[in-house]
Structure formats: C-alpha cells, structure tokens
Amino acid sequence: xxxxxxxxxxxxxxxxxxxxxxxxxxxxxxxxxxxxxxxxxxxxxxxxxxxxxxxxxxxxxxxxxxxxxxxxxxxxxxxxxxxxxxxxxxxxxxxxxxxxxxxxxxxxxxxxxxxxxxxxxxxxxxxxxxxxxxxxxxxxxxxxxxxxxxxxxxxxxxxxxxxxxxxxxxxxxxxxxxxxxxxxxxxxxxxxxxxxxxxxxxxxxxxx
Amino acid sequence: xxxxxxxxxxxxxxxxxxxxxxxxxxxxxxxxxxxxxxxxxxxxxxxxxxxxxxxxxxxxxxxxxxxxxxxxxxxxxxxxxxxxxxxxxxxxxxxxxxxxxxxxxxxxxxxxxxxxxxxxxxxxxxxxxxxxxxxxxxxxxxxxxxxxxxxxxxxxxxxxxxxxx
Numbered sequence: 001x002x003x004x005x006x007x008x009x010x011x012x013x014x015x016x017x018x019x020x021x022x023x024x025x026x027x028x029x030x031x032x033x034x035x036x037x038x039x040x041x042x043x044x045x046x047x048x049x050x051x052x053x054x055x056x057x058x059x060x061x062x063x064x065x066x067x068x069x070x071x072x073x074x075x076x077x078x079x080x081x082x083x084x085x086x087x088x089x090x091x092x093x094x095x096x097x098x099x100x101x102x103x104x105x106x107x108x109x110x111x112x113x114x115x116x117x118x119x120x121x122x123x124x125x126x127x128x129x130x131x132x133x134x135x136x137x138x139x140x141x142x143x144x145x146x147x148x149x150x151x152x153x154x155x156x157x158x159x160x161x162x163x164x165x166x167x168x169x170x171x172x173x174x175x176x177x178x179x180x181x182x183x184x185x186x187x188x189x190x191x192x193x194x195x196x197x198x199x200x201x202x203x204x205x206x207x208x
Numbered sequence: 209x210x211x212x213x214x215x216x217x218x219x220x221x222x223x224x225x226x227x228x229x230x231x232x233x234x235x236x237x238x239x240x241x242x243x244x245x246x247x248x249x250x251x252x253x254x255x256x257x258x259x260x261x262x263x264x265x266x267x268x269x270x271x272x273x274x275x276x277x278x279x280x281x282x283x284x285x286x287x288x289x290x291x292x293x294x295x296x297x298x299x300x301x302x303x304x305x306x307x308x309x310x311x312x313x314x315x316x317x318x319x320x321x322x323x324x325x326x327x328x329x330x331x332x333x334x335x336x337x338x339x340x341x342x343x344x345x346x347x348x349x350x351x352x353x354x355x356x357x358x359x360x361x362x363x364x365x366x367x368x369x370x371x372x373x
Binding site: 027029032033036040041044045048049054057058061062065066069070130131134135149153154155156181184185188 | 211212214215216217218219221222224225226227229230231233234235237238239241242
C-alpha cells in the first residue's frame with residue numbers, strides 16, 4: 001500500500017495551487033478555471049465511486065467548486081492543501097447527498113460504466129466484469145470504510161493525507177482500511193460465486 | 209483476483225470524464241458570484257441601501273411635518289399679533305385647535321391621548337398664546353407603529369366645551 005505521495009496525491013502540485021488560489025481569490029477567472037481544470041476529474045471520480053451514480057457525481061462536483069468559489073477569500077493553504085480541501089468538501093457533500101437520497105434508488109449506476117477498450121475482446125469483457133463487480137462491492141461497504149478504500153487504495157493517497165481528509169488519526173485510517181479490505185474481499189468473493197450469492201441477500205448499496 | 213491490484217487498476221483505468229455541462233455550470237457560478245462581488249456599488253446604490261425600503265413615504269411624511277410646523281408657527285404668530293392688543297381675550301388654547309392635519313402615513317397610526325400642563329405643552333415647541341397660564345391641556349398625538357410620534361392631531365384645554373371645528 002502506498003505510504004508516499006502518489007501521482008494523484010493531494011500534496012503534489014501544492015505550490016502551483018497556492019499561487020492559483022491567490023490569483024483566483026483576487027478575482028482572476030483564468031486562475032479559477034485552471035484550478036477547476038486540474039482537480040475536477042479527481043473530485044468527480046471520487047464522488048462517482050462513493051455514490052455509484054453519474055448524476056450524483058456531477059452534482060457533487062458542481063457543489064464542491066461552487067463551495068470553493070465562496071470560500072476562496074477565507075481559504076488558507078497553510079491549513080490544508082487545495083486537493084485535500086476539495087476532497088474534504090467532496091466527502092461531506094457526497095455523504096449529505098447520499099443521506100438525503102437514501103430513499104431513492106438510482107437508475108443510472110457508475111458501476112456499469114464502460115472500461116477502456118482492450119485488444120482482446122474476451123479480455124476486455126472480463127476486465128469490465130471485474131471492475132463492475134469491484135465497484136458494486138465498494139458501494140456496498142459502509143461509507144467510513146468505502147471512503148478510506150477509495151482514497152487510499154483507489155486514488156493512491158498516503159495514509160496521512162487520507163487521515164487529514166477524513167479528520168481521523170492515521171491509526172483509524174489503517175484500521176478502517178484493514179476492515180474495509182476484509183469486507184470487500186468477502187463481498188467480491190461472494191458476488192463472484194453465484195451459488196454463494198444466491199444463498200445470501202446481496203447488498204447493492206450502503207448509504208451509512 | 210488480487211484485491212489491492214484490482215483497486216489500483218480501478219483508479220488508474222477510471223477515465224470517466226466530467227460532463228461539459230458541469231464545466232459550464234461551475235464557470236457560470238463563478239461569473240455570477242464574482243461578477244456580483246466585483247461590481248463596486250455606486251454612491252447612489254450605497255445611499256439607497258442605507259435608506260429604509262419605504263424611503264419616499266418617509267421623506268413625504270417628514271416634509272409634511274415641516275410644512276405643517278411652519279404653517280402652525282405662522283398662524284400662531286398672526287394670532288398672537290391679533291390678540292396682543294387685548295390680553296384679556298380668550299387664549300388660543302381655550303379653543304379646540306387642529307394643529308397638524310393627518311399625514312398620508314402608509315402604515316397604521318395609533319391615537320394617543322395625553323394630558324399635560326399648558327407650560328409643558330409649550331415647552332414641546334407648540335406655540336400657544338398663554339404659555340405661562342394655568343390649567344391642563346388634553347392632547348391627541350398620532351403615533352406610528354415604531355412608537356415615534358408623527359403629529360399632534362389636536363389640543364384642547366381641559367374643561368373646554370366648545371363645538372368641534
């Protein structure tokens with residue numbers, strides 16, 4: 001598991017972010033557009049994995065950056081890197097959104113999204129199936145495990161970074177990851193075994 | 209399947225693009241918010257912001273009070289001049305007076321009746337012919353919703369039984 005900042009780490013482009021934030025706070029539209037361009041995909045994919053819904057991910061992405069627009073004048077880069085901050089906002093917005101929408105069943109699911117094309121169609125189909133299985137298994141995790149898995153294992157953030165985003169100690173991140181991986185392995189295994197899957201009720205999505 | 213590798217691959221292969229309408233919505237939010245913030249309020253807008261919502265009515269009401277006060281003052285001066293040759297004639301306060309006409313006040317008004325000495329009434333700035341005289345005056349004051357007196361509707365010397373004008 002990664003312990004150092006990965007390419008998608010929140011600490012990588014910190015200096016450039018600080019300068020962009022300074023300019024955007026002064027009203028520079030281009031600077032804000034650059035911030036958005038740099039971080040929109042990460043925020044969108046995080047929200048998409050957390051919610052399993054393209055529509056929710058779109059709403060969350062929009063809300064996160066609108067929040068940034070309003071908080072730019074008071075944002076302090078010394079307290080948290082911009083990406084850490086955006087992850088934190090995205091996490092809160094997604095959780096609120098899932099809590100609000102728990103009585104609804106989403107018609108579109110990001111779990112069924114297409115994967116990049118491969119040379120071998122059979123290979124591609126197998127990989128797509130595996131990813132769909134994995135996404136569904138992640139969605140079925142309780143959110144505290146789900147967010148730890150997404151941040152550390154999928155997005156490759158360091159434990160310390162994930163801990164800052166989740167507002168918990170690093171030890172808590174480790175324990176959540178450990179427990180989350182166990183649950184995930186069990187669910188992936190259960191889903192991959194049709195006989196086993198039919199014997200137990202399957203959890204499609206966990207909203208707590 | 210190796211779970212850790214699969215999760216890493218899930219992140220690496222995730223090529224879901226942010227839809228263009230989200231981009232447009234975010235930049236529109238920027239334009240709306242920053243456009244509003246960057247527009248410096250003009251002096252006129254600042255003045256309007258500080259004035260109450262119904263400022264024209266307030267201005268009209270204040271103007272009416274000033275005009276009424278001037279009219280009353282000039283009438284009182286005339287009456288004083290007219291009555292000065294004969295100080296024994298009935299004073300102005302012994303008649304029922306309409307001092308200030310009712311204002312075109314948009315909000316509801318309350319009528320408050322107060323009784324005070326002639327001297328206190330004079331100290332409030334209401335011109336009367338015999339401010340040092342004895343006796344009490346019943347005054348009807350129009351008070352707005354905010355508790356501020358708008359005008360004096362009439363003042364009658366206590367004991368006066370003359371006809372209403």
